[in-house]
Amino acid sequence: MRLDVRLIVSGSTGRTVLLDPAGSLPRFATEGDQDEAAIVAVDRLLREEWRFPVPVLETHPQWHGVPEGEPIPVLIMTERAPDSWTPPVGLVFGPLPGNVDGLPASLRPRAREWLAELRSDALPPPLRPRWARPGWSARATAWMRTAAAAAGRPLVDEPRPFYLRGISALLRAPTATGDLFLKAVFPPFHAEPILTQLLAGRFPSHLPTVLAIEPDEGWLVVGDIAATLISELPKGDRANALAIGARALVEIQSVLAGRPGDLAILSAAGAPHRPLGGLAAAFATSVGSDALATPDDPWDVARLECATAAVEQAIPRVEALGLPETVVHGDFHSGNAALVDGRAVIIDWSDAALGDPAVDLVTWISWSRGDIGEIEPAVDAWIRAWSVVIDPSALRDRLDDILVVGAAYQVVSYDGIVRALEPATRYTMAGGAGHFLKEIEAVIERSG
Template sequence: MLVDATGALPVLPDLPADHDGHALADVLALVGADIPLAPTAKLADGGFVHLVGMRGGAPEGALVAPDALADPAHAAVVAPALAELDPRRSPVLRPDWFRPGWFDLVEAWIDAVLAPSGRRRTGPVEPFRLWSISAVVRVPTDGGELWCKASCDHFRREASIHAAVERLLPDLVPRLVAIERDEGWLLMEPMDGTEQDEQPAGTAAEVAQRWAAAQLEAIEHVPALLAAGLEHRGADATIAAFLRLLATSAELELLTDAELADVRAAADRAVALTRACWEAGIPETLAHGDLHLGNVAWDGRALRIFDWTDGCVSHPFLDATHLTRFADDASASAAKAVYAAVWRDALPSVDVDRALRLAPLADLVFQTVTFEAIAAATEQQSAWELGGVVARNLRLLPGLVVEVG
């Protein structure tokens, strides 16, 4: 391990309280590293240890064994991380990008798919974000940068889902250069307008209107989408999974006895209202599953919706309520209005407003199921990343049941 003169690991500079954390590039640059070697570990005191390394050569500085680290808490994290670089000792649920040789495999694939076009990679891929869910790397080429994404085993179908959606809605998703279906890899063209603070005013309403129209267009293509590998997350499947987690979720232990009692008391009504949302007359269609402005690129000219890990066939209004849930009040109201108007025009005999009133509860149930599945597919060292979301959603359930119905 690389340490300073005191035998301690290098330390990142402090950040303001409202900052969302160091970018991976900052972490790698601090010690001249190239790649993460293992998931970031969270310590009992709330600190983090980033486990990074080099693809070739050796860094400058003092190298010591993990048990020589000045901080025993660091040693307790670093020692198993090094041992787990041996494929025979790697945790079963560890994503491939934390396994030796993964970056070489990805670069070889990129080179192979670019070769027929004459385009050439001009340097090593650059890690942008790697965590339990996915890995995103920047790819420098002689024709401009590309982006490559890989998803964990739980979301490995994203490559096939994205390709299916692109065939149907080519102007609404990132342009694919290539995919590797078996590995779940996507090579994509870059997009403008991915940073929310750079998106123009009215972005939520623009997304709502365009996405409502796209969902209506997709209704007749549902059989093809299902055949392409999109999961059907209908009322029955969603409710069944929700009832299972109410009996078995590990995050039930995060609730107080009073909170758990409130959740159980509200569960039957939550299920009934969720089913009522599905039975309100809105046909199932293509759903993004996690639609918010952080998964949207919009620069005022081109709109692209990305991150199709949760793409499925489901109730369309789940996307609408999820989009507006994270927007400010004015943006949310505008987005709801334009979304509803598109559906009212298309289905004048359906009570669109009732379905929209029920959708926030149905989406909460849907999202709780989503995060329960993610938790089950995540190794223990990464559990902190999304841990607690199921419990947080369950705490919201009783109040939302009262509000909705």
């Protein structure tokens, strides 16, 4: 998709930024991907065309409300330009602009915030992620290079940004035997490095290879699984892949349920304990008057009361099934798993917790968007995998309750994630809670 990019590049000294001949922030067009927060395309252009050696701190793509086919406005903030860098012809460093009225309306609020920080030399706000602060990229790159060499896979080129959002950032770097990724996560996800390393050690066929972790920074280095995600497989291949993925997660969860020592390690690493017993109250808060992750068009009181009642009724019925407490993936969908030599490899354990594994089913089938040909094999495989410890007919009888509880769990997750983001970036996680509220409503309508 086309990107309409505006840049805030501060000068090395004083309160100056890069400006075009009209005194406005520089602008360029490129092709990019909003799912990568535009970082890959922007980084490539800055390096290859501008010879700009400085990391990008934040990409701010504003895709909401943009008509299909129209370019997406994107605001980019970088670290300070070094004295040695020569700007492209026609661009010079000048005083901070007094207004940003020439920018697309969707970019103006964030541009004003960044320029105000430069004008006042203010410290970044507390919720700003580490990778959006000067110096992080150099520190992370140096650690990745050292960690890769220590693991016997030295980098053959510099790490480059691959993903950049408020919840996480990824660097990608080549080695002689395939690419490596450094993943950095924001504070609510800081258990991911230890958790992923432990699971990869216990289940090497179902997780990517972990080369190194730095828990205090929220960093882990993993090998590229070099496989197509299940969500991107041809339609005819997805049903079987979804069944394989469901069995793989249940295998991990059922084994971990019998390893209390491993669960204690995950708890000590910061994996939250989220039993169903606390879900009803958490859900009520997440859809209440102070909720942050509910839809842009808030539901009326009657609809929310109906959803809340359905959640309250479903929880004890799912608890009564007796599924063992274990690790919950928290974001188990077909975009977070791939088939490698016929086995499912599950990635992105950022939102993992300790709780009831029933909550992972709703996300696993949600990306199938009502396609029964995909959903039924996935559900059947999940039920059969748990039938070793739970009566499969009981699971099937309570399937709607399981979906309601899982959807409520996701609403709570989204509310917590949004609260932990810097306010200006919360829009990037908008819509998730609303989607799962509608999942609850769909079950209510289906069950009469």
